[in-house]
Amino acid sequence: MYNQISASLNEFIDNKLSLDAGQKKTLRKKQKLTLSDSLKKGHWTSNLCLIASNLAKINPQDVASALIPILESQSEIAKVELAGPGFINIFLTREAFLAQLDNAHDDPSYFLNSSDTSKEKIQIEFVSANPTGPLHVGHGRGAAYGDAIGRILERLGHEVSREYYVNDAGRQIDILACSIFLRKFECFDGDQFPDSAYKGSYILDIADAIEINIGITQAEKESLIKDLPDENEEIIDALIKRIKINYSDTWSTIRDFGLDFVIRSIREDLTKFKVVFDNWFFESSLGELSDKKSEISKALAKVQKDHAYEKNGAIWLESSKFGDDKDRVIIREDGRGTYLSADLAYHRNKLDRGFDTIINVWGADHHGYIKRIEATIEAMGYSKKQMQVQLVQFANLFEDGSKVKMSTRSGNFYTLKKLIDDIGPDASRFYYLSKQADQHLDFDIGIARSNSKDNLYYYIQYAHARISSVEKKFLELGKTLPEKFNDAKFENCDELLQIALNAQFIVKSSGESLQPHLIVYYLKDIAQNFHQFYNNVNILNADEEHKNNIMRTLIIVKSVIASSLDLLGIEPLESM
RNA sequence: GCGCCUGUAGCUCAGCUGGAUAGAGCAACGGUUUUCUAAACCGUGGGUCAGGAGUUCGAAUCUCUUCAGGCGCGCCA
CATH class of the missing domain: 1.10.730.10 (Isoleucyl-tRNA Synthetase; Domain 1)
Structure with a gap:
């Protein structure tokens, strides 16, 4: 009935109204046929007369008196009323009303017209948490959201691919490997363990799990932690450097093992949460800048040619020419790439895979990054309209009315796994999705767990x-x-x-x-x-x-x- | 300072591509079980939609502005 009434309304606009072409176009676009929110207002409601009267500066009743007989002549329509400021309320016959339900039940796309079901290839990249520790409850919201929009878009007929971008290169992974190394060989007494290393108990689990034949002597330990800098971040960088130089084989063993261990546990948690990815994309697969044939080198070379310059020894992308607030460094003074350079190559890779739309689900704290990546995409010669960024705000956990404290630094945080074990994947997903994603969510575990009527x-x-x-x-x-x-x-x-x-x-x-x-x-x-x-x-x-x-x-x-x-x-x- | 987001009932929030009397749950108070699951239902009270100005036949919704709160502004990722 929806399509049938729509067609009648459009035909009415085209043939029975004295409006110019532009007005008709506006009218067709602005008029809405909706299910009435109460049966007192019939089954279907149209605002066509209101909009038309506005455009043509005539009385809505005059439009209605021409339209109503046309609709009422249809056998499925019992009566049509003009109501309120100028709405048209359409009452179907009982047979027509019930037939809609049988039809919609048999065909899940019964009320969607052909333009709604045009197939697009859509990629959704979400979660993408750094593989340096278990997922926490903040990641859970992004996981539930990304997966849900994937399911919805699939229902609408689109082809959806879910992807996890794994930042397996860069400094945090070094910190991870370093933290495991320090625990494995017990280089520090418990309370001396550096604050800038990962202190979570999972590091101990990994250290226990890894089998390494060689050990290091007490003297070696002492020299490793001797004369460290004062500042936190410098301590960890110094340690990384020393371990890499002196124990390069052990380092890569630990690094690879740790990374694999963390990624596997992330994947397990997500599976428990019923979130399954079609593709895990590793940042490392983009290759090294030092390799001129690597994907990252090629991507950078392309933008560098036309849209970059050198300043203070670094290479800058002219992102401000493409809508960003300022230009951005893509190659550092010391020759290493920035995070943006890897992301640039990654987005080029994604766009080249032939998706009509790519959706990036990001934590809301990354909103300042949107303009930058849009500019990067434009600079590479793609349209930023192909990419859509969806922000997901943090979720605050409450229990018994008080906020659950979380400290990532100390490794003392509420993990997604714990939440799932606690209230189950379904209730978790439900509450994660109960509020618009880009707004703060207060998630009360007590209520989600309870059998009370406020659940x-x-x-x-x-x-x-x-x-x-x-x-x-x-x-x-x-x-x-x-x-x-x-x-x-x-x-x-x-x-x-x-x-x-x-x-x-x-x-x-x-x-x-x-x-x-x-x-x-x-x-x-x-x-x-x-x-x-x-x-x-x-x-x-x-x-x-x-x-x-x-x-x-x-x-x-x-x-x-x-x-x-x-x-x-x-x-x-x-x-x- | 600049940018993004938010402000609706005591609390948590819907409604925001302008439309018919501003909704729901919880909390408060009062009812409903010889009957299919009472984790339910019914009723009562509760609002200057943060304040102000503007656009419109019509504004919680759009524009401007003030106030209050959150977040972001690295050769970090």
């Missing part, structure tokens, strides 16, 4: 479980579940069905805006309406002639809840 997650699951239970009992009576609505006049289901119809529109707008929280709120809405219905209608004891439509309603609501939860990566519960 919204269970409120929704309970609706699904209740329907499952009724279905089971219905089948136990030896009946079969209906596959269509019949023509019964029973209308108690209609409010609930009207909401069920909205599912496809919610998925569409949540995909277009990349906002999964719209689905969370929709789930709350439909669950609430179901619970009301359940309390009002004694389902299994209802009149036989009504029972068909009631059961059909429940099947549809259950399927809408299940498929909406699926978009969030959550398994519906059959019983509670």
Whole structure:
């Protein structure tokens, strides 16, 4: 019906209104046909008359009086009313209303038109946490978000590739290797261990796990930690340098082992969280700047030719010419590349892989980096419109009303694994997704864990479980579940069905805006309406002639809840 | 200083490509179980949508401004 009414409205605009071409175009774009939010306003609502009257400076009633007879002549439409400031409320016949539901249930894209389902190749890069330690609860939000928009975009017909960018080159990895080395050979007494090294207990686990035949003597240890600089960051750099020079074989063994260990544990945590990546892209695969044939060298050479210059011994990218606030160093004075240079090569690699759109999910603290990377993309000759950055804000964890303290420095932080073990992957995902991603989230573990009525997650699951239970009992009576609505006049289901119809529109707008929280709120809405219905209608004891439509309603609501939860990566519960 | 984000009921938040009386959950108070799961439902109270100005037939929504809060502004990653 949506497409049919839309077509009638567009035809009306084209043929029956005296507007110029530009106005008609505006009108077609601005007019909206939406599901009415209350059945008192009919089944469908259009604002066409309001917009048209605005453009043509005529009374909305005059537009309506021309439009209404056209709509009412259609056999599926029972009546059309002009209401409020100029809305058109369309009331369908019962047969047409119920037919929409059967159709939408059979075809999950029933209300989407062809332009909505045009296939795009979309890449989503998310999490991408540095492989220097376990994922913490902050990463969990990005993981839940990236995976959910992936599922939503797939539902809308797009081809989605999920990627994790592994920063396995650079200083932090050196710090990781150094930290393991120091623990492995117990170079420091417990409280002397440098603050600038990673102090988390996982470093000890890695040190325990690694098997190295050679050891180092007490004298060697002493000389290693002798005459260290005063400043924290300098201490770790000095240690790295000394170990690399004196123990190069052991260093690379430890480095490779540690990196592999951390990446494996990250992957395990994500798998537990039901987030699976199609591709793990290693920064190291871009090669070294010293190798002229490496991918990073080639990428840099390309921009260097036209959009870079030398200043103070470093090579600068003219990013300010492409919208950045200032120019940026891509090759340092000492000849090493910057983080941006690797990222530049990485983005070139991604864009060359033929995606229509690449989506970068970043922590919100990186928002200052957006202009820079956009400028880099433009400088390389691509369009920044191909890339979309989605920011994810930090999540604050609360327990019993007080904030859970987290200190990354000391290694004393709340890990994602702990959260999943605590409340399960599904409830975690649900709460992560319960608020717009780019805004601060207060995540109350106490509530998420509780069986109390303020736990919204269970409120929704309970609706699904209740329907499952009724279905089971219905089948136990030896009946079969209906596959269509019949023509019964029973209308108690209609409010609930009207909401069920909205599912496809919610998925569409949540995909277009990349906002999964719209689905969370929709789930709350439909669950609430179901619970009301359940309390009002004694389902299994209802009149036989009504029972068909009631059961059909429940099947549809259950399927809408299940498929909406699926978009969030959550398994519906059959019983509670 | 510059840039981005936020300010809606006591609390946590929806609503923001302008539209019909501003919503929900929790908290408070009062009800509902001989009946399919009471992790539910019903009812009552609660708002100058931070303040001000502007655009419009119409503003929580758009523009400007003030105030309050968060974040970012490296030859770090």
